[in-house]
Amino acid sequence: MAFDKMELRDIEVWDGNFAAAQALRQAQVDVVAAYPITPSTPIVEGYAKFKSDNYVEGEFVMVESEHAAMSGCIGAAAAGGRVATATSSQGLALMVETLYQASGMRLPIVLNIVNRALAAPLNVNGDHSDMYLCRDSGWIQFDAFSPQGAYDLNFIAFKVSEDHDIRLPAIINQDGFMTSHTAQGVTTMDDDTAFGFVGTYKPMNDMLDFEHPVTHGVQTEEDWHFEHKARQHSDLMLKVSPKIDEVFADFEKLTGRKYSQVECYDMEDADVAVFCLGTSVETAREVATEMRAKGVKAGVVGLRVIRPFPFERVQEALKDVKAVAILDRSSPNGAPGAMYNEVCAAMYSHESSPLISGYVYGLGGRDLTKAHLVDLYNELETNVKAGKVTTQLQQFIGVRGPKLSFL
């Protein structure tokens, strides 16, 4: 069955959701099994529309829950198809059990997560609570800072995930509403170029290859379970990072757009830095530029690849800065922030380490303003001058009521 190609302008004004939907169309995904949820709904809705308009050849499977959505994706991937879906928040929470199945079965599936707060209280807006929920699920995890990133990282995710040395599913995170519903210029690839980059899907150990029967989803007890999990972890630690570098380099060659696992901006001579995820990275970059005009040597580090955690590259990025703020857009609920902990672990085992303080911000879509970031850089400057962290280690940005700080 033939399908139609779509004429795109070089720059389209797309929001992050539509950028991701277009990427799924251009990658010619075979199966999308989905249960739509705000704010990720337009991704799968967009794919379904492309299918009904004959722009894709795939199957769209309507299911009864997010658990079933990922289960359908697992079945389709095991059968030997290129598979993708999207979800957010409560939907992801219901899907979590199956995330571990997908990665443990070494099935390349691409999942777009449009990051949203977790209830209660119910909230549809963007924070990273759902991102953190699947932190240890064994998936490769990318983070987009803008609609352009949401578009580009989908192609990159397919290419890394489907590589026969990798065969691990991949998540692309984008900020709910701040990216997913914010329209910006997105530089596109034409259909042939985009599909040429990801290439025709080559399945491995697929169940529909009747010449070579295989079993998926087996039980292993104490005899083999540990070996399987250890091998999966080992591949994440050793194989994925070089593959991502290779695919980033190929992508840059094709499009001129350069991605790095740890994105450093104005860090060469920075005294103070903000370390964060999502759209906050870009807002912080703008503020850092303005701080530099005022004589503050400010920089920004954005984490592009969350898993595998680029431990050595984080060390490299932060080893010469004097003070850094680690921003967590998720309530740690009784601990330091998860990102704060991970960065501290990296820097503790490095010979030089900056003064590190942690900040919880932006829960439930609460705005992170430029004024907040100016105050933050100024606080880091104070720490540099004092030669120590002058505040408590964990603070809150932008929450009403008496100032909250801990540790």
Next chain:
Amino acid sequence: MLEIRWHSRAGQGAVTGAKGLADVISTTGKEVQAFAFYGSAKRGAAMTAYNRVDDKVIMNHEKYMEPDYVFVIDPALAITTDVTINHKDTTKYIITTHLSTEELIKAQPKLEGKEVYTVDCIVIAQETIGRPIPNTPMLGAFMKVSGMYDIEFFKDSMKRVLAKLPQKIVDANMIAIQRAFDEVK
């Protein structure tokens, strides 16, 4: 950086209007951003949408904005909400109303001393498109007040943005844009 805040009711097309404007501006080589505050809003609930326009890539994702222009596309919102919030001395207001500018300022003293333009986008939309969707006429009024683009170029660009709609509706939108351009005071 040019910044615009739309005051609308959910269902009146502020998001479509903001994205349409961004689309047109993007074709002229500028960088754009269009977004809105959502939540679990129901049709008819007051909401705001936003545009940013700049010569360089827009990296600012804060929702806070001190707008250069405020568009009010529902007449009651100029009275029942504070459309001057986070204003600058230079903020310009284009407000949908059946009142004259003087009458409107009398009804909403917060607009006193501000640069206020009025146009009845609701009536224009009803008489042309046949539905009270005041988003495209507001853009016609904006072209007149700002002088951003030649109105013919703008209408041609909007024809492409609206291309998925039936021809009759596209034509009606063009008349609506032109009428608001001519009638804004």
